[in-house]
Amino acid sequence: MKTPRRLLTALALACTLPLHAQELVVSAAASLGNAFQQIGAAYEKANPGRKVIFNFAASGPLLAQIQQGAPVDVFASADQATMDRAASARLLAEGTRAEFARNALVVVLPAASTAKPASLKDLAGADYKRIAAGTAATVPAGKYAADAVAQAGLADALRAKWIYGESVRQVLNYVARGEVDAGFVYRTDALIEPGKTRIAFTVPTATPVSYPIAQVAASRNAESARAFAAFVRGAEGQAILQRFGFSPP
Structure with a gap:
């Protein structure tokens, strides 16, 4: 039986992304790429010994990777609907989901x-x-x-x-x-x-363009995942996001 392409992607990700305790894997919407690269560098500077590995793509495929077992610690999507699906599938650590930015x-x-x-x-x-x-x-x-x-x-x-x-x-x-x-x-x-x-x-939208972030339930680095999400929502993370044109939540 032919292996689905998305499953192959997830398996490849699982093989290539590191699983060491101090290496945090963050899957984030493509539109966050530039801002999150800077946030990652700032987070690493503030937390010596920790390294952030980013996986950027459209929110839907990122969710599919998590569903298929990719070793992801933090998920940041470009809409609430995708994060709703993650929550419904019980892929998020309880109480960790939060909105951190808005866009247009x-x-x-x-x-x-x-x-x-x-x-x-x-x-x-x-x-x-x-x-x-x-x-x-x-x-x-x-x-x-x-x-x-x-x-x-x-x-x-x-x-x-x-x-x-x-x-x-x-x-x-x-x-x-x-x-x-x-x-x-x-x-x-x-x-x-x-x-x-x-x-x-x-373009007028019926709902705000809002970005949520959450720890993935299967994360092996729960403490670091929560710390990174808090950094994104904190003063330094928010300042970087706003420099790239995002609005506060």
Whole structure:
């Protein structure tokens, strides 16, 4: 019987990620990459002898890895819905889940584009033939985008235009390279490529774009996992997040 690709990914992760007591494995949403790298360095400086190993991807695949037994200590997702699924599957240590940041969904254009869309309805126009978004089933930014488009009554008008990415960073790359006419990303992602993309407008979402963090129940480093989550939510972690454009919870 053929082994499912996601299970192979989880098994590969289990083989490559370290299991030493002082090495903490953090699986975090792709949009947290730049900020969490700095937070990890600051945490290691404040806690000599401890090392943080990051695994960045879309929130859905990260959850799948944890479900399949990958040795993860801390999970930080880009939406509450994915963390809800983790909680329902009893994958989180009780009492450790907390919101630590907020973001905003925006539409970005290639920097060279002369288009000036002001709202979602403008994307139905002829100037926008290819529009990128994350796959809604696995990428929270894609789900926020799909919900916003549906709420605006534009699902049918935009259906043939979608180009899907496996993460919000892949969507950003599509836009930065001019491979699409517009894309849905988080505001913090748009700030990463200021010379290659520009924000057209902020997309209204039915629920806030909020980020939760939690210790994974199967963690072998419970104390370090709780300490890292507390550091993210503390003054130094929050200052780093805000420098990268995140808002406090």
